[in-house]
């Protein structure tokens with residue numbers, strides 16, 4: 001009964017805190033919708049190739065144009081092209097003259113430029129082969145996921161990552177920071193002179209945060225489904241169980257971290273030192289594939305990266321919890337270690 | 350209930366750098382308003398917080414309402430009301446909700462509505478506590494301290510930082526607590542407040558209780574019931590020559606001299622004669638009854654609000 005009242009009051013106060021509700025509910029949805037729409041699948045060719053012809057151009061230009069697919073071609077004269085290049089807007093530029101072809105790739109836009117350049121190379125090989133009377137065969141590519149139930153699109157990729165970051169922020173800020181503030185401002189002391197057992201207060205807070213994270217995850221999944229047609233490929237019970245596990249682990253982290261500083265200022269610094277690198281480097285917004293292997297290994301030993309990986313596996317690829325047992329066990333181990341640190345170091349004043 | 354609401358024996362608390370409480374003994378009778386008076390850092394808050402069970406003492410025995418603090422803390426906490434020196438609510442909570450929430454922690458509780466009327470916060474009952482003025486927040490803190498109909502109430506500097514009018518209204522609330530038969534223990538550094546509210550007082554400095562008694566007892570104990578003040582234009586001059594001449598101790602404070610005297614009727618003429626002889630350029634002379642402020646000065650050599 002006492003616990004229930006405490007829980008209800010926590011929810012009431014939470015809903016009145018505009019900042020907290022914005023960052024947990026609205027902000028991740030805005031990110032998801034924004035990026036989801038921008039990078040949805042089949043959003044048209046993304047790379048533009050600037051094409052400059054000098055003199056009459058190259059003899060094979062017509063054939064090359066025909067062979068070039070999946071790239072937007074912009075024909076410019078050399079003055080305009082030079083102007084565009086100087087402004088830094090051109091990723092790749094193809095120059096053709098009677099002597100032959102030349103490709104320039106912008107060193108600041110390597111990803112797009114390289115892609116465009118490779119398409120030109122490939123088209124050129126096809127043209128040359130055709131000139132020799134050959135019909136080159138293209139090997140078909142099919143993109144699949146290990147579980148075979150891939151949720152395609154950047155929005156789908158992003159969703160589990162955003163959920164992971166959100167749990168981390170509920171833990172570090174919604175629990176850790178709040179308790180540092182309670183300690184600093186004397187709320188714990190005020191409670192200390194009442195007969196309320198303090199564990200009831202903390203338990204009320206913990207249960208409220210668990211329900212916040214479930215509500216928030218449901219909300220995100222619903223919006224993703226309705227607006228971007230992203231579906232949970234795994235089972236909902238397993239998905240929400242994973243959410244609960246993450247919330248518990250990251251709350252323990254927040255509690256543990258809150259024991260290392262007495263002041264709010266100290267805690268903001270400390271929590272951001274933990275939060276920002278984890279958020280940026282845990283494969284939330286982009287995959288870690290491109291990073292050197294040893295860095296990937298280090299990151300996968302930290303709690304957020306394996307958690308996001310597991311969540312992504314369940315949600316996007318229909319995996320089961322036990323397929324990600326190692327990663328989830330690591331996350332829970334972090335949670336457990338933090339929990340013991342918190343229990344050992346926690347002080348009410 | 351008759352007898353003692355609080356008995357404290359040999360309380361000590363050492364912080365890394367200061368001995369905050371240095372052997373405090375205290376007895377408070379049921380139904381009285383007891384004041385702890387002392388300057389900043391005297392150890393008043395530390396003493397109260399030890400008694401309230403918030404701070405662990407290094408030594409000492411504490412009996413509250415007949416219960417032992419060490420073994421019957423929960424029983425004690427449900428019977429005492431506490432207002433802490435620092436305010437402690439800061440979420441977006443309304444006075445009514447706060448009273449209902451905190452009331453829920455106790456087996457015995459009073460209705461929020463009644464308490465709001467008591468402290469005149471009906472108008473603000475449903476406003477967020479962050480929008481209340483300083484005086485209103487203090488009144489809410491008092492209402493919270495009364496939420497469990499406590500037998501013993503602790504108020505730590507209930508009026509510090511308030512304007513005179515807000516202070517008076519808090520005094521009324523404290524007086525009504527006494528009328529309802531509650532025991533009140535409060536701290537303050539205002540003399541007038543101590544004189545106006547307290548049945549008995551303890552004067553505290555450097556973690557020790559210097560003296561205890563009713564306000565009039567304390568003044569009488571000092572044995573120097575009157576104070577003669579000589580006012581100067583600008584800073585008060587050195588008094589060595591005057592003291593040599595008159596044999597009276599002078600306390601120089603800012604623009605005046607203060608002389609504590611037992612028998613002003615005979616001393617006054619000699620003060621005037623000596624002043625004349627030493628050519629003391631005073632502007633005005635003034636005589637008054639000694640106050641608690643003088644008691645404090647006499648006991649510690651310092652003024653209360655230095």
Ligand SMILES: Nc1ncnc2c1ncn2[C@@H]1O[C@H](COP(=O)(O)OP(=O)(O)OP(=O)(O)O)[C@@H](O)[C@H]1O
Nearest residue numbers: 364365367369387388389390391392393394395396
């Ligand atoms: N948590 C603490 N850690 C270290 N020193 C402390 C702590 N709390 C109080 N002190 C020190 O103990 C002494 C007594 O402090 P206390 O707060 O009891 O004084 P006070 O009489 O209530 O003063 P005030 O009138 O300013 O409220 C002070 O010197 C203070 O600096």
Ligand SMILES: [Mg+2]
Nearest residue numbers: 393394395434
């Ligand atoms: Mg104090």
